[in-house]
Amino acid sequence: MLQLLYRMLIELTNGRWSSSILQKFARSRVSRMMVPSFAKVYHLKQEEMEKGISEYPTLHDLFVRQLKKDARNIHQGRNSVVSPVDAVIEDIGSITEQSEIIVKEKVYSIEEMLGDRDVLTKYLNGTYMILYLSPSHYHRIHSPVDGIVKKQWTLGSKSYPVNKWGLKYGVRTLAKNYRVITEIKTKFGNVSVVKVGAMFVNSIETTFKGEELKKGEEMAFFTFGSTVVLLFEKEIFQVDPSILTPKEIKMGEQIGTLRVKE
Numbered sequence: 001m002l003q004l005l006y007r008m009l010i011e012l013t014n015g016r017w018s019s020s021i022l023q024k025f026a027r028s029r030v031s032r033m034m035v036p037s038f039a040k041v042y043h044l045k046q047e048e049m050e051k052g053i054s055e056y057p058t059l060h061d062l063f064v065r066q067l068k069k070d071a072r073n074i075h076q077g078r079n080s081v082v083s084p085v086d087a088v089i090e091d092i093g094s095i096t097e098q099s100e101i102i103v104k105e106k107v108y109s110i111e112e113m114l115g116d117r118d119v120l121t122k123y124l125n126g127t128y129m130i131l132y133l134s135p136s137h138y139h140r141i142h143s144p145v146d147g148i149v150k151k152q153w154t155l156g157s158k159s160y161p162v163n164k165w166g167l168k169y170g171v172r173t174l175a176k177n178y179r180v181i182t183e184i185k186t187k188f189g190n191v192s193v194v195k196v197g198a199m200f201v202n203s204i205e206t207t208f209k210g211e212e213l214k215k216g217e218e219m220a221f222f223t224f225g226s227t228v229v230l231l232f233e234k235e236i237f238q239v240d241p242s243i244l245t246p247k248e249i250k251m252g253e254q255i256g257t258l259r260v261k262e
C-alpha cells in the first residue's frame with residue numbers, strides 16, 4: 001500500500017509543469033530571500049564556499065556554488081580513484097553476467113541504465129558504486145580518474161527521487177531517470193560516470209568540453225541533489241578497504257585503485 005501511494009505521489013508532483021515552476025522559482029530573484037534559511041537548515045559549510053552567503057542572488061546560484069580552491073584535496077596516488085562528488089556512498093557491489101545489480105533489495109539493469117549493448121559488454125562482472133547527493137552537498141561533479149572521454153550521451157526524460165525511499169519504492173529509478181553518461185578510457189580499462197537526475201528537475205549541466213580528463217577536473221553539475229553511479233570494467237578496480245556503506249565522503253578522497261587486468 002505504501003509503495004502504491006508513494007508512486008502515485010511521485011506521478012502527481014513530477015509533471016512537466018511542476019518541474020518548470022520549481023526551476024523558474026529557483027532561478028528567480030525572489031528565491032534570494034530563501035538563501036540564508038536554506039544554508040542554515042541544511043548546515044552548509046559557508047567557510048568552504050567561494051563567495052559569502054549574501055553574494056548568491058538566487059537559490060540556483062547557491063545550489064551550483066563553487067568552493068574555494070583549497071577546500072578539497074585530490075588524492076594524488078598514481079593509480080588511485082577518487083570520489084567525483086561530495087556524497088554518501090550508498091552501495092558497492094558486483095555487476096552480474098546478466099548485467100544486473102541489486103540496490104536496496106531491488107534489481108536494476110545496467111543494460112537499461114547505459115542504453116547501449118556494445119558499451120555494456122565490457123562492464124559485465126565489473127564493479128558498481130552508488131553515490132547519493134543530498135540538497136546539503138556540493139553539487140559539482142569531477143572526474144574520478146585520469147583518462148580520455150570516449151563517449152558521452154543522454155537518456156531518459158523524467159526524474160524520480162533517488163534517496164533511500166526512492167530507491168526502495170520507486171520504479172527502476174537509477175536505470176530510467178534522466179541521466180548523462182560519460183565513458184572514460186584509462187590506461188587500465190574503462191570507467192563510466194552515470195549522472196542521474198533527481199526528482200522535479202532534470203538539470204545536469206556539462207561543463208567539460210574537451211577530450212582528456214585529469215583526476216579531480218570538473219565535468220558537470222547538478223541543479224539539485226542527485227546520484228552518481230560509477231561503473232568499472234571487469235577486474236580493473238579494487239575498492240579501498242576503508243570504504244564502508246553508507247559512508248559520507250568528500251570529492252577527491254580515495255575510493256579505490258585501478259589495476260592491470262589479470
